[in-house]
Amino acid sequence: MFRHDDHWDELMNRRMLRVTFCVSSFVLIVAASVFPQQVRYGTGSWDAATLGNHRAVLRVAVTTDAVWAHIPWRRRDTEPEKKAIIVTNQSGLRIPNVLRIEVNRYYGDLVFQVPSQGTYYVYFLPFVSKGRNYPVVTYPPPEETADPVWEKNARSALLRSDRRLPQAELVEIQSVDEFNSFYPMEIIATPEEVDTLHKLNSSREYFLFPEDRRFPIRMTGDLPQ
Numbered sequence: 001m002f003r004h005d006d007h008w009d010e011l012m013n014r015r016m017l018r019v020t021f022c023v024s025s026f027v028l029i030v031a032a033s034v035f036p037q038q039v040r041y042g043t044g045s046w047d048a049a050t051l052g053n054h055r056a057v058l059r060v061a062v063t064t065d066a067v068w069a070h071i072p073w074r075r076r077d078t079e080p081e082k083k084a085i086i087v088t089n090q091s092g093l094r095i096p097n098v099l100r101i102e103v104n105r106y107y108g109d110l111v112f113q114v115p116s117q118g119t120y121y122v123y124f125l126p127f128v129s130k131g132r133n134y135p136v137v138t139y140p141p142p143e144e145t146a147d148p149v150w151e152k153n154a155r156s157a158l159l160r161s162d163r164r165l166p167q168a169e170l171v172e173i174q175s176v177d178e179f180n181s182f183y184p185m186e187i188i189a190t191p192e193e194v195d196t197l198h199k200l201n202s203s204r205e206y207f208l209f210p211e212d213r214r215f216p217i218r219m220t221g222d223l224p225q
Contacts (some may be wrong), residue, residue: 035210039072044174051086052126053180057119057171064114066099066154067098071108072185073124076219080105082140087112090119096145098219099154106190111154111165117155120168187216197223 035203044055056071077083081103087095087110097113107123129135146154157165175181189197201207 007221033186038199039170040172041187043177043181046092046121046176048055048176049129050126050181051088051123053176054123054174056122056124056127056173058122058172059119060117060168061167062114062115062166063117064166065150066111066157066165067114067168069108069110069112069170071110071122071123071124071170071173072106072192073108073173074225075105075124076186076188076222077125078105080108080124082141083124084127084142085110085196086123088114088121088123090121092172096121097147097150097154100142100147100150105188111158113150115164119171122166125219151152185211185217185224186219187225188219189225194223 044057045057054073056069056073058069058071060067081100084106085098085100085103086097089095095115099111101109101111105108108122110122112120114120124147125139127137127139129137173183175183197207209223
């Protein structure tokens, strides 16, 4: 007859724990090699009626005439290149000298003037709402606010330094509240990530993506990250 042995149970538990740890470590290593580092998402407080519901929080450590900012915003909206972007300092003062280097659904590359070091905000979905019961929301087009002399110098600096301008640090991407947050189910995957998914599962005919009921599926045209 098999006799229950506490020592045996403890030994098996330790082995199972060791196996679980190894498998978990392997999964983390694979995930880290396939997926990019996660961007922090949070909420903030500002005048959404003027600036929109979404912004990137940047930290700039130096006072400089031109700083480079890369914002991997992964936007679900179409044609972001046709929509305005507003940059302000931490006091809410608008920065007019802004140069849009590349703006697409996956990221935005900007160069802007930094009068003083500190926190800067990039509002990337300002809107205009008209009507009360059935409001119509539109997104203003980009504005040309940069001083021509500053813009010329900034473009020259990009060419001279091969884009090695001082770098702004991305602190967080924020929504004005939880209701307007795109995270996590409306943060789109890049074409490279979707292609990797296909290559890793080339023998599969279709994919099923189960999701926790806490996260409503409101985006049907893209895969979330």
